[in-house]
Amino acid sequence: MVKVYRDFQYAKKFINKSTVAIGNFDGVHLGHLSLLKKAKKLASNSNTSFTILTFAPHPLKVLRPEFEPKSILRFRTKIEMLERAGVEIVLAQRFTKSFSKITAEKFVYDVLKNGLKAKNVVVGDDFKFGYKREGDVSYLVSKEFSEIFKVHIINEISGKYGRYSSSSIRGMISSGDMLKVKESLGYFYIVEGRVVSGEKLGRELGFPTANIHYNNNVIPEDGIYAGWVLHEKKQYMAAISTGIRPQFKGKKRFLEAYLINFNGNLYGKNIKVSLVKKIRDEKVFSDIEKMKLEMKHDCDKALNILNKYKI
The missing domain is CATH 3.40.50.620 (HUPs)
Incomplete structure (x- = not known):
């Protein structure tokens, strides 16, 4: 050790x-x-x-x-x-x-x-x-x-996108290009932390999420991502939102992960979230039903992406 x-x-x-x-x-x-x-x-x-x-x-x-x-x-x-x-x-x-x-x-x-x-x-x-x-x-x-x-x-050691450096990788993360990030890190970008109690808006919409704060992490570009959640040595496919939730006029930026086909309570537990690929930007919908339909499409897209990209 x-x-x-x-x-x-x-x-x-x-x-x-x-x-x-x-x-x-x-x-x-x-x-x-x-x-x-x-x-x-x-x-x-x-x-x-x-x-x-x-x-x-x-x-x-x-x-x-x-x-x-x-x-x-x-x-x-x-x-x-x-x-x-x-x-x-x-x-x-x-x-x-x-x-x-x-x-x-x-x-x-x-x-x-x-x-x-x-x-x-x-x-x-x-x-x-x-x-x-x-x-x-x-x-x-x-x-x-x-x-x-x-x-x-x-x-100097260079890869597909030039000289490997932590500063350039931070820029890639901030721009949301997670596949490019993986080319430099050798693994998908990880955000980890303890699951905190949120406003339970996802649960009300039928998509309960595990929420974690960024603390001092590099914050990815706002949007919806496909990714993997690691908890107690098990991996779960997830649709992940990072941003301020403009639909609900949010102000604080944090990460929410909806674990697809998962039943359980993660509050207070430590998880690791690997961001694989951005699906779309955050946006405001004209009504909640349209938002729920889009979230369902996000999950379908996430599954297709994650069947291709493992961790």
């Missing part, structure tokens, strides 16, 4: 020597997986612990909160995915204003050398670190540190 630490001063008590891959790893997308594969092989060949160094919260939340990006994955799910990639140790360094003032040199000596006892360091070609991002890859590979660890640089 992966070990998770929150501070390098504490982690150093339990680490002997390590191969360290550094990054935020939000989404654990295909570009990340390529880097992780390289790091895992290095760790195995050098008999070192396969270690991730990331930062929580996101540095921008501390330094420039107005620019903090929404998360593709919840922290716990990110850890689960890193563990599936073979990671043994995660240092999710608690990022504070004090930590942000560590110089690039101190970062190398205090965090990498003495904290994680790094023998290999794996980074992307655009990696920056230290106070005001003063350190970069060229500094990391300088002779000054060559006796401490070897640096392995992963150059």
Whole structure:
């Protein structure tokens, strides 16, 4: 089981020597997986612990909160995915204003050398670190540190839609193109959370829904989607609405999933919703009966889509 630490001063008590891959790893997308594969092989060949160094919260939340990006994955799910990639140790360094003032040199000596006892360091070609991002890859590979660890640089990794990056994937999610998102993530975008009690409007219409809030997730474009709901290791086909429900003059944005052919009560339970493909935009109907008929058509379309796209 992966070990998770929150501070390098504490982690150093339990680490002997390590191969360290550094990054935020939000989404654990295909570009990340390529880097992780390289790091895992290095760790195995050098008999070192396969270690991730990331930062929580996101540095921008501390330094420039107005620019903090929404998360593709919840922290716990990110850890689960890193563990599936073979990671043994995660240092999710608690990022504070004090930590942000560590110089690039101190970062190398205090965090990498003495904290994680790094023998290999794996980074992307655009990696920056230290106070005001003063350190970069060229500094990391300088002779000054060559006796401490070897640096392995992963150059740009691109896919069908260009360079893999968490920021570009956030843009894809926001535009509602979930099939394109899957091409970059390697899996369908997941929204997860605890089912909360809503206004029960869906139940009154004959389509009871499981409602969850977005919290700090990237919010997809408003509309109706086909998707899968995972609950207690079982998968259910679903028609999913995300938006403000303009038919009822709603104001708060959240996600509602109607599990097709499901009988049960999910209130208070944790679910994961995988968004597969957008069916249509939200819209206002002239009367409720027309809305109910359209919702029935949405379910039929969702079934057709989900019979083609599994998770």
